[in-house]
Every structure is written in structure tokens, then in C-alpha cells.
Amino acid sequence: MRELxxxxxxxxxxxxxxxxxxxxxxxxxxxxxxxxxxxxxxGELRVFTLSKxxxxxxLYTVAADETCIFAxxxxxxxxxxxxWVDTHTxxxxxxIPSEVFRSLHRTEPAMQRYVxxxxxxxxxxxxxxxxxTLTADLQSCLADYLITHASGAGLIxxxxxxxxxxxxxxxxxxxxxxxxxxxxxxxxxxxxxxxxLDTSPLVDLLEF
Amino acid sequence: MRELxxxxxxxxxxxxxxxxxxxxxxxxxxxxxxxxxxxxxxGELRVFTLSKxxxxxxLYTVAADETCIFAxxxxxxxxxxxxWVDTHTxxxxxxIPSEVFRSLHRTEPAMQRYVxxxxxxxxxxxxxxxxxTLTADLQSCLADYLITHASGAGLIxxxxxxxxxxxxxxxxxxxxxxxxxxxxxxxxxxxxxxxxLDTSPLVDLLEF
DNA sequence: CCCTGTCTGTGACCTTGATCACAGAGAGAG
DNA sequence: CTCTCTCTGTGATCAAGGTCACAGACAGGG
Numbered sequence: 001m002r003e004l005x006x007x008x009x010x011x012x013x014x015x016x017x018x019x020x021x022x023x024x025x026x027x028x029x030x031x032x033x034x035x036x037x038x039x040x041x042x043g044e045l046r047v048f049t050l051s052k053x054x055x056x057x058x059l060y061t062v063a064a065d066e067t068c069i070f071a072x073x074x075x076x077x078x079x080x081x082x083x084w085v086d087t088h089t090x091x092x093x094x095x096i097p098s099e100v101f102r103s104l105h106r107t108e109p110a111m112q113r114y115v116x117x118x119x120x121x122x123x124x125x126x127x128x129x130x131x132x133t134l135t136a137d138l139q140s141c142l143a144d145y146l147i148t149h150a151s152g153a154g155l156i157x158x159x160x161x162x163x164x165x166x167x168x169x170x171x172x173x174x175x176x177x178x179x180x181x182x183x184x185x186x187x188x189x190x191x192x193x194x195x196x197l198d199t200s201p202l203v204d205l206l207e208f
Numbered sequence: 209m210r211e212l213x214x215x216x217x218x219x220x221x222x223x224x225x226x227x228x229x230x231x232x233x234x235x236x237x238x239x240x241x242x243x244x245x246x247x248x249x250x251g252e253l254r255v256f257t258l259s260k261x262x263x264x265x266x267l268y269t270v271a272a273d274e275t276c277i278f279a280x281x282x283x284x285x286x287x288x289x290x291x292w293v294d295t296h297t298x299x300x301x302x303x304i305p306s307e308v309f310r311s312l313h314r315t316e317p318a319m320q321r322y323v324x325x326x327x328x329x330x331x332x333x334x335x336x337x338x339x340x341t342l343t344a345d346l347q348s349c350l351a352d353y354l355i356t357h358a359s360g361a362g363l364i365x366x367x368x369x370x371x372x373x374x375x376x377x378x379x380x381x382x383x384x385x386x387x388x389x390x391x392x393x394x395x396x397x398x399x400x401x402x403x404x405l406d407t408s409p410l411v412d413l414l415e416f
Numbered sequence: 417c418c419c420t421g422t423c424t425g426t427g428a429c430c431t432t433g434a435t436c437a438c439a440g441a442g443a444g445a446g
Numbered sequence: 447c448t449c450t451c452t453c454t455g456t457g458a459t460c461a462a463g464g465t466c467a468c469a470g471a472c473a474g475g476g
Contacts, residue, residue, distance in 0.1 A: 119327040
């Protein structure tokens with residue numbers, strides 16, 4: 001945002017709204033009118049859909065310094081928000097009101113570049129998610145999840161419940177699959193913790 | 209494209225490549241390097257993913273006057289193409305080579321607007337597809353497909369095979385579901401043809 | 417009119433993953 | 447140390463769809 005013009009920066013400063021959400025708060029429901037562009041300052045937003053039966057499936061998460069692309073497109077094209085959003089950690093968000101955002105987007109090249117990058121990145125992410133959910137079985141999705149969510153040391157701190165929600169699967173099935181991975185010696189499991197022991201067979205599950 | 213600057217229009221005219229594809233031709237494979245931005249002039253491109261087992265699922269189609277967003281983002285960000293593309297009808301395509309496109313996108317506001325609109329539209333479409341495939345059962349997907357693909361007179365000209373490919377389902381299951389719809393009097397079926405008789409119960413399948 | 421190729425209808429069976437129902441851990445609070 | 451809560455493991459059962467295997471139905475070419 002350093003690259004905005006003086007007047008743009010001024011406009012932004014005057015209209016930026018800071019907001020705090022506690023952990024596990026529902027923030028947006030599908031069909032809500034969205035008040036503007038969101039930029040996460042601290043914490044994380046989770047964007048997900050709900051099924052007929054009440055099951056959830058996480059579409060993507062918005063980490064610190066990122067923006068929610070659905071909100072961007074809603075602010076630009078006057079759409080209703082197409083999904084649900086909540087938090088699992090304390091989260092601070094900066095909101096640029098729709099009109100301000102639209103005006104910045106019209107006049108500021110830096111803003112155009114920012115939005116374009118965010119959208120193009122989303123297309124990439126979505127493609128991955130889509131092909132995965134459409135074509136891969138749960139086992140492959142889980143393998144991918146473990147690899148992409150592991151810390152450098154190969155550790156993941158998450159309950160089976162949590163993983164199941166992210167993947168839109170049931171807790172029991174995740175438990176069973178993790179059990180299978182463990183029996184094969186690929187991972188070690190503990191309460192709220194998973195350790196990757198041998199990633200190569202997990203990676204093999206992804207390639208095709 | 210009328211809104212480009214004189215120099216931009218000149219650049220475009222000199223570098224535009226016209227290409228013709230016959231029906232049912234594979235055009236791009238996943239991982240291919242993409243030569244530039246595509247604009248469909250006549251016919252239709254189908255963008256789809258393949259699963260391990262060889263199953264296909266259509267992500268979206270690019271109709272006349274539309275552009276393929278994957279190709280756009282690939283051209284902009286130097287990515288490999290993330291899906292497969294083929295045709296089912298004779299199709300004419302205009303190709304803007306990557307460097308030309310990048311240069312136009314950098315300098316021409318009209319091009320920036322065009323790309324932004326295409327991306328934002330995709331986000332919207334993807335959202336719909338995603339929530340559907342993630343949350344709805346095949347019956348609802350089929351109902352949606354029939355309604356969105358019917359002509360004004362409520363007619364669809366497509367074989368069960370074709371519908372199955374679009375929905376990433378098997379031909380037999382589509383046949384069975386259509387049979388159920390027919391038995392309930394909602395549709396009439398014929399060889400390569402479906403007629404909607406009573407749309408309201410089909411619409412009911414979508415709302416939840 | 418027949419022949420052949422593509423659609424369509426159906427039965428049998430299998431796999432995946434959801435759901436229900438518990439039983440046994442860790443782990444923190446008191 | 448106990449009590450209670452959440453997390454984990456596992457069996458039984460069920461529904462949706464995919465796969466295999468045909469059989470009939472239509473349509474166009476010769």
C-alpha cells in the first residue's frame with residue numbers, strides 16, 4: 001500500500017475500518033451483503049460452504065496480510081457473498097468500504113495490480129482444490145493436506161476433527177485413514193499432533 | 209477491443225494468430241506450456257480435469273467471444289496450464305502471444321479491465337461449481353444441468369453420454385436418474401433429446 | 417430392407433465414505 | 447488423585463455412484 005498516490009493514501013487512511021473478531025465467531029453468512037474489501041492483519045479467516053446435510057467444506061483460508069477474494073469481487077461487482085466465513089483464532093481485520101475500494105481500484109494502478117495478483121493467485125489455488133475434490137479420493141486429499149500443512153520439522157498440530165472439517169469429510173474416516181498411514185509407518189500420531197516419518201509414499205499418492 | 213490505443217491496436221493486429229480446430233480435437237494437455245491468451249471466435253472450448261482412473265469432469269466451457277481464464281493467468285504469470293482442453297464442435301480461436309498480451313496488459317487500461325472482468329466472472333462461476341460438486345448430490349447437479357442447458361422451449365439436445373461427461377458421472381447413472389425424472393412426468397426423453405415438461409420440481413431439487 | 421453403429425434401459429455387484437454407537441485414552445481443573 | 451472433557455480408535459450398517467455385462471431401440475447408408 002506504500003505505492004498509492006498521496007490522495008489515495010489519504011482517502012484510505014480516512015476510511016479504513018479496523019475490526020476485531022474473537023476466535024470461533026461466525027462472520028459472514030452466504031447471501032450477506034458485504035461491506036467492503038477485507039485485509040487480514042492478524043489471525044486467519046476460514047471461507048467455507050455448507051451442504052444440505054449441514055456438512056462444511058473449507059474453500060480456502062485467508063492468512064495475515066492476505067485478502068478475501070470473494071469480498072473483493074463482491075465489492076467490485078455488487079454481488080452477494082457466496083459462502084460462509086468464520087474464525088478459529090483471534091483475528092484483526094481492516095475493512096475498506098466498498099465505494100472507497102471501488103474508487104481506489106479505478107484510479108490507482110497499485111490497487112489494480114494488487115487485486116489482479118490476488119485474483120490470479122486464487123485461480124491457481126482453486127484449480128488445485130477443484131481438481132483434487134473432483135478427481136482424487138479422500139486418501140490422496142489427506143496425503144496432500146498433511147504435506148502442505150506440515151511444519152519444516154514435519155509436524156502438524158491439528159485434531160482429526162479439525163482436519164475432517166477442512167477436507168469436508170467425517171472425523172471417523174479421517175481417523176481410519178490416519179490409522180492406516182500410521183500402520184504403514186508413514187506417520188506417527190499423538191493427541192492433537194501428527195508427525196511425518198516418511199513423506200515419499202505420501203507424495204506418491206498425489207502423482208498421477 | 210475497440211477501446212485500445214492506436215499503438216495497442218496496431219500491435220494486436222500484427223501479432224494476432226488465427227487458428228481453427230475441428231470438432232473433438234484435444235487441444236491442450238495438463239502441464240503444457242501455453243502460447244498466449246485465447247479468445248474464442250466461433251464454437252466452444254471445454255476445459256476439464258482428468259482423474260487417476262481416467263474419469264473426466266468439465267470445469268467450464270469457453271463460448272464464442274469469451275476467453276479462457278486459465279490461459280490468461282498462465283500467460284501473465286508464467287505457469288503451466290493446469291487442465292485439459294478439447295472441442296466438441298468446429299472452433300475458431302484467436303491467440304494473442306504471451307509477450308504481446310503481457311505488454312498490452314501492462315499498458316492498456318481497456319485490457320486490464322477486460323482481464324479483471326474475466327477473472328471476477330470466473331470466481332463467481334467457480335464458486336457455483338464448487339459448492340455444487342462439494343455439497344449437492346448427482347440428482348441436484350443433473351436438475352441444474354437440465355435447467356441451465358435447456359433452450360427457451362425447454363429442449364436439450366445431448367446424449368446421456370455427453371451429459372455424463374460434463375458432470376463427471378457415469379453414463380448409466382445419468383440414464384437411471386433421467387429415467388426417474390421421466391417416470392415422475394417431469395421430462396420426456398428421446399434419442400439424443402430431452403424435453404422439460406414440468407420444471408418446478410426440478411427447481412425444487414436445487415433450493416436448500 | 418437389412419446391417420451396423422450409436423443410444424438407451426436395466427440388473428448385479430463393488431467401493432467409498434457417511435452415520436451411529438461406543439470404548440478407551442490424555443490432560444487439565446480442582 | 448480423581449473427575450470430566452475432549453480426542454482417538456473401531457465395528458456395524460447404509461446410501462450413492464461406479465463398473466460390468468447385456469439387450470433392445472433407433473437411424474442412416476448401402
